[in-house]
Amino acid sequence: MQPFITGRVGDFIDDLETLVNIDSSSDNIPGIAAVAGFLGKRLEAIGFTVSLERVGGRGVPCLHASNGPEGRPFDILFLGHMDTVFPTGEVDRRPFNTDGDRATGPGVCDMKGGLLVALHVLEALSHEGVLNQLTIGVCFNGDEEVGSVSSRAWIENHARNSQRVFVFEPCRPGHRFVLQRKGGGGFTIKARGRSAHAGVEPEKGANAAVEIAHQVVAIQRFNNHAAAGISAHVTVIGGGEKTNIIPDQARASVDIRVGRKSEVAPVEAFFKSLPAHTHVPGVTLSVSGGVNRPPMEADDRTLELWKVIKEKAAGMGLTIESIATGGCSDGNFSSALGVPTIDGMGPVGGNAHCQDEYVELGSVVPQIQLIASVCKVIAQEKA
Numbered sequence: 001m002q003p004f005i006t007g008r009v010g011d012f013i014d015d016l017e018t019l020v021n022i023d024s025s026s027d028n029i030p031g032i033a034a035v036a037g038f039l040g041k042r043l044e045a046i047g048f049t050v051s052l053e054r055v056g057g058r059g060v061p062c063l064h065a066s067n068g069p070e071g072r073p074f075d076i077l078f079l080g081h082m083d084t085v086f087p088t089g090e091v092d093r094r095p096f097n098t099d100g101d102r103a104t105g106p107g108v109c110d111m112k113g114g115l116l117v118a119l120h121v122l123e124a125l126s127h128e129g130v131l132n133q134l135t136i137g138v139c140f141n142g143d144e145e146v147g148s149v150s151s152r153a154w155i156e157n158h159a160r161n162s163q164r165v166f167v168f169e170p171c172r173p174g175h176r177f178v179l180q181r182k183g184g185g186g187f188t189i190k191a192r193g194r195s196a197h198a199g200v201e202p203e204k205g206a207n208a209a210v211e212i213a214h215q216v217v218a219i220q221r222f223n224n225h226a227a228a229g230i231s232a233h234v235t236v237i238g239g240g241e242k243t244n245i246i247p248d249q250a251r252a253s254v255d256i257r258v259g260r261k262s263e264v265a266p267v268e269a270f271f272k273s274l275p276a277h278t279h280v281p282g283v284t285l286s287v288s289g290g291v292n293r294p295p296m297e298a299d300d301r302t303l304e305l306w307k308v309i310k311e312k313a314a315g316m317g318l319t320i321e322s323i324a325t326g327g328c329s330d331g332n333f334s335s336a337l338g339v340p341t342i343d344g345m346g347p348v349g350g351n352a353h354c355q356d357e358y359v360e361l362g363s364v365v366p367q368i369q370l371i372a373s374v375c376k377v378i379a380q381e382k383a
Contacts (some may be wrong), residue, residue: 012116015119016108016112016116018038020103020106021091022091023106025083025086026142026143026146032082032142035115036052036062036082036142039140040052040065041375042119043122045348047126050063058150060143062142064141066138068136072135072351073087073162073163074137075135075136075335075378076136076138076164076375077138077139077158077166078118078139079330080114080140080141080346081141081220081330082140082142082166083141083311094355101361101362102128102361104359107357108357110353111346113359114169115346117168118138128372130375130376131325134375137162141330142241144329147293148353155333156333159337164305164339164343165335165370167342167345170346170347171348171349173349174348175318175320175321176320176322177343178331178344179303179324181325181328182231182257182259184292185291187271187287187289188287188289189274189286191285192248193205193247193280193284194283195246195247195248197245198243206246206280207247207283208239208240209250211250211280211283211285212227212237214280215252218274219232221250229258229259230259232254235253235257237252239245254289261297264294266291272287294332294337296332296335296336299340302341305342306322306342309342316369316373346367347361
């Protein structure tokens with residue numbers, strides 16, 4: 001295969017078809033391992049030492065690769081995930097397809113396209129003899145779409161050994177990269193009351209559903225008056241058994257987002273205080289959960305790295321922008337450790353997690369050339 005830096009978009013499309021047509025939902029361990037096997041063989045071919053590690057109780061496949069001696073700090077860590085949100089069998093229903101400048105299929109932009117941008121950048125650097133001037137680590141995990149619960153420590157361990165991190169989530173339409181992401185988490189509020197016949201003696205009951213309704217109002221008020229970076233949204237409510245029984249149990253799930261590390265403490269304090277502020281006599285509350293993914297904030301070193309990327313893009317005649325988003329990625333973890341992190345390094349794409357998810361094929365060549373050129377700058381700075 002010719003190095004992609006020459007602009008052979010057909011080679012990229014062939015690879016993209018291969019990866020997209022592997023079902024690799026977060027619970028499909030063999031499928032994730034198959035994606036890792038494809039990528040691992042290609043990385044080995046350009047001199048990387050590759051290992052497929054199984055992390056957590058489920059044995060989540062995580063691909064690690066490096067072109068330097070064990071323990072040497074990485075000049076750059078390439079971060080990505082091999083799992084998708086789509087269930088096994090989705091590929092049979094709607095396999096990879098191209099229509100004009102767009103490619104579609106399960107996980108095409110989130111983020112199998114990004115994995116391949118990373119791979120083709122490394123193959124291009126190898127072809128040009130630049131790869132031996134850099135120490136690059138590759139971490140592709142298999143559980144990002146379910147919170148990276150098993151792989152978080154694995155990611156953080158390698159991020160601590162890195163000078164900078166490139167995250168290959170999709171670049172946003174208009175060639176917009178991501179420098180800031182909100183942190184996130186969730187809380188579950190459970191109400192326990194007392195059941196009673198709703199028609200005969202409702203006064204003997206303690207209505208857990210009514211208590212949850214009061215708590216929903218309290219959370220909305222908190223959401224309205226919280227700092228600009230905080231959002232708290234009740235997303236799932238349930239409880240009760242039958243229409244003629246006062247419910248003795250009910251629950252609500254809350255999605256939480258925070259824009260700054262300083263916002264985590266007040267959010268968690270608010271939710272921990274809820275059991276002390278009930279409204280229905282005889283009902284008790286319990287609260288579990290927390291902010292489990294820290295916010296990604298752009299510090300001075302991240303902005304310096306972004307300046308290099310923007311200058312190289314301008315030299316290519318490419319206009320790029322940076323944005324902040326409410327969504328999370330594994331870049332949140334590396335950024336929270338103080339490692340300069342740039343996200344959105346994959347191809348331009350959109351509608352992630354939807355049936356019409358797509359990649360703009362016209363963005364692939366410029367994106368690979370841009371990232372490769374930034375890697376060259378980093379190599380020159382080391383010389």
